[in-house]
Structure formats: C-alpha cells, structure tokens
Amino acid sequence: MKILKLTLIVSASLLIAISNADAAEKQHSGWYAGASVNNSQIKIKDRDDDKTFIGASFTAGYQLSEHLALELGVSTLDISEGDGDEESSWEVRVKPIFLTPAVKWSIAASESIDLYAKLGASIAFTDSQVTNTSTGEDLEILEARSEWDVNPTFSVGAEWQLDHNWAVNAEYTYSPTALGVETEFDGSNYNDDLDLEVQSLMIGLHYHF
Template sequence: MFPYRILRQTHLAKQFILLSLLCYGVTHAAEQQNPAQLIDEDKPQTLITLPEAYLYMGSEIGINHYQHGCESWSIDCDKNSTMASFFAGYQFNHHLAFEVAYIDLGKAEATYLEASKQNIYQGSMRGLNLSSVASIDFGADLALFAKAGVFNWHGENKGPFSTIKADDWSPSFGVGMTYQLSDSWQARLQYEYFHHLGNDDIGGTNAHATSLGISYQFGRSRPEVITSTVINSVTNTVIKATPIELEEVTFPVLFNFDSSELFFVDSLQIIINRLIQFPQATVILRGYSDSQGSSEYNLALSKRRTDSITQYLTEHGVKPQQIIAEHYGEQYPVTDKISEQHKHLNRRVQVLLPQTIIQPQQEQR
C-alpha cells in the first residue's frame, strides 16, 4: 500500500452512524403468486409466502492484505491486518441488490532505518463502499454473488515526524457465497478487491479482503402459516371434515416520516389471500405514528395510514366488513429511543389476523 504508512482506525460508533444514512424508502413491485387452497387427505399442508424485496443490515469481520504495504528498504513489514465493516442494502428481487458498507481495512506497520535510527510508520484505510450485487441461487438456501462498486477511501499516514491525510475514490470488486440460516438471518463469505488505494502523497496499494459476515433481512420473516388437515370419515351417507384452523398472524407495515403512502405492499397479499379465501376471517389494522408533532396531528396521521391500507385491500377484493381499523397516534411506541434509526419503527400500522376456526360444510353422498 502506501509506502511504509497507513491510516488511523475509526470508532465503531462513527461507522454505525454513517450506515444509518441509508434511505429505506425504495419501492419494488414483486411478482405475486396466488397460492391454491392446500388440502389433501391425511396430510397437513403449509402456505408459505416470503417477500421478494426487502431491506437488510449486517456486519462482517475478516483479514485484509495490503499488496504494496511497505517499501523494499524496510527492515520490518506487516502488510496484513484485521478488517471489519457494517453494511446495509436493499434487495430488489432474487438476483439484484444495492448495498452500502462502511469498511475499516485495518492497520499496517513498517520499520525503516533512517539516520542510524529505526523509525516506525503506521496507518490505516477506511471508507464508504457503494456497490451493486448480482446473485444466483444454488438450491433452497445457498447462493453465489458478484459485486462491483466504488470505494470512497480516507487515508492517514502517521510517522515519527509528520502525519499525512488524503481521500479519493477507487473501484472495488467482490465475489462470495451466502447461506440462508433462517427466513430472516443470512451468513455470507466474501472476497473483495480494492484497486489503487492512496495517492502520491501517502503512496498507493491494492487491498485484498476476505471476510465472514451475518445479516438480518427486515420483513422477510415468514408472515403466515396456515395449517389445515381434512380427514375424510365415510359413514353411510355423510363425509365429515375437521375444522380448518387459521393461526394468528401479526406483522408491521412501516411508513416514511409524515406519510401515509404505501411502499411495501408484498405482505398485504397475505391478508388478501386469507380474507378472500375465507370470508369468515377478519383483519385488525392498528395505526401509529412517532412522537414528532402534536398529538392531534399524529392521531389523524395514524388514521390516514390505516385508511390507505383499507383502501388497498378493498380495491383488491376484500369486503369492507372484514376490516377493523383502529388508530392510536403516538401511543404505545415500539421503542422509546429517540434516534432516527429507532423512530421509524413507530411509523407503522400493526396488522393482526386473529385466530379463526373455519367450520367446513358436510356433504351428502
């Protein structure tokens, strides 16, 4: 890298604050599927719907190698370092995502003999990486991906007599694999290459980082599981079937600040499927807001949010009498923390699909 110098490490708190700047209001119309009624003799069936578009956030740690970390006349050189990063992104569909990562490539150190004295030079490299990620599935849980982007690096050389700083943009490339641990948790192993970091002032290098990470995918948890079992018991003239139990399901629909406009409608398809297939079923919509603004305004805003979901459901075939709407304004917050990262969790409509027992009709032979 930079001949015999590198950059200073950044506090983890500063790294995390930069990640919170990621705008999460991106929309994507995912392909919707209309699941058929799953009923088979003597076999329990499960209806599974996982959204195709979602936000994710995670962290990773690994090893970085600075390709040109020292000059040839160094008497001691350590080009390897521990690297770490926080990342967040938006998955548009199964194959394409956009990702932002704040990366600390770690510290390197070199020793030089100058005027009969051994002097130590240190430095580190860090910055914000913007990249597009393309992936392809291999089986139900395993996927391979490739990424390309730009790295806004910030460098600092620190020696016994001076400290030099510089920053610029460089291209970055990566490949790796992911493994789905559960509906919402994903592990990944990746290699990233950063081309020509540094400049004439602090020197130049290429960086090779290999890391292991884990991420949480918001809104990708399995929103509905309907288990139904029909056992046919044949008597003289009547076929009897056991009741179908629809389990209770609850999940939030989030909104932007001071907005009632719907962005993520994938999860609403679950409500539509249940209420159209089972006219006896109902849904309860409970609207909320954050604490910014007056209580009266926030109460009205929470009502507008439930109204926007009600309108979407009725436009897609749900009967108005199946919908119960309530609004509470800034009451009952999910979290009392005041950071912007936590406030958006209170800008929501909590959807509740109550447990319902469907009594099947008996059929005469």
C-alpha cells in the same frame, strides 16, 4: 495469492458443511444489515512484499428483487509497520477508511444458498503517522492525510440463509486503491501517491428486516 487460495478453501468448506442443511425461506425484497471480519492482504505497487491485516466492515443494503440489491459498505484497517535498532527506529501507522457503494447480483445455488457478485466503487481516505525515535525518546512525529479517492472494486461470495432473517456469508474482494497523501513538515506540504492492491476475505453475518 494467499488470500485467493484461502477464499477457495473457506468457500468449499462452507458449501460442504451446509450441503445437507434444511432449506430456509428467503426474502426477495427489503432492507438488510450486517457486519464482517476482514483478513486483508495489502501490496504496495513497485514493492515485492505484501502484508496481511485484520479489520472490520459494516454493510447496509436494500434487496430490490430476487437477484438484485443495492449495497453500501464501510470498512477500516489499522496498519502499522516499523524497523530499526536499539538506537534509532521508526514506526508508520496508517488507518484507511473505505466506503463501498455497489450493485449486487445473486443467483440461487440451492434452496438456502446464494452465490453473488458485486461491482462498485471504493471511496478511500486515510490518516497516517510516522514516528522516529532514538533511545526511547520521540524525535519527530509526521502526520499526513489524503483526499477522498474513488477506485473500482469487485467482489464474489456465497451466502447461506439460516432462517427467515439471519444469513452468513463468505466474500472475496479485490480493489486497486490509489491515494494522494499530503504530509506537512516544517511549514511545508509534501504530496505523495500511494498505490495499493487490496485483496480481502470477509466472513460475516447479515440480518434481513
């Protein structure tokens, strides 16, 4: 699993780089917010190949105690794939949105580094568009959207406190995602189940208020 290997490399590099860092005062309660860049590997079940895409996520949470926090994340991806030749081709573009409420449990690895795990739900929705072209002219455009679907999600990560307010983190997330997609074409509706396996590596920056 390429994403998991990359996560281990990044986490090890992060810990080595900051092993001699000065301790920073941690906040054990209060609100925090952050943003991350995601490198997501997506595999469609029953297929042999997988694809990697770059996305973004935003997080808001409340630290209840030294070890426990409640968190809500919002992330999005812009996925496109196409094939064909000079005479005829097609392109599929999918824009999933993920809402991820979760419980976060953390433990101190040092005075400035926390290791954590998150368990929650991934509430997913997507719009998609399929465009068929021939000699540069659009033949047809099919648009589809899904209902909101709820799936489990699990994350592990490390957070380094830079100072009283700022922290950086590296996080690996696994989320099996099932979406029921409805497509309208020629006045008829077609339903299809889209089963995805999503693995993401996130590098982010948090601010504790």
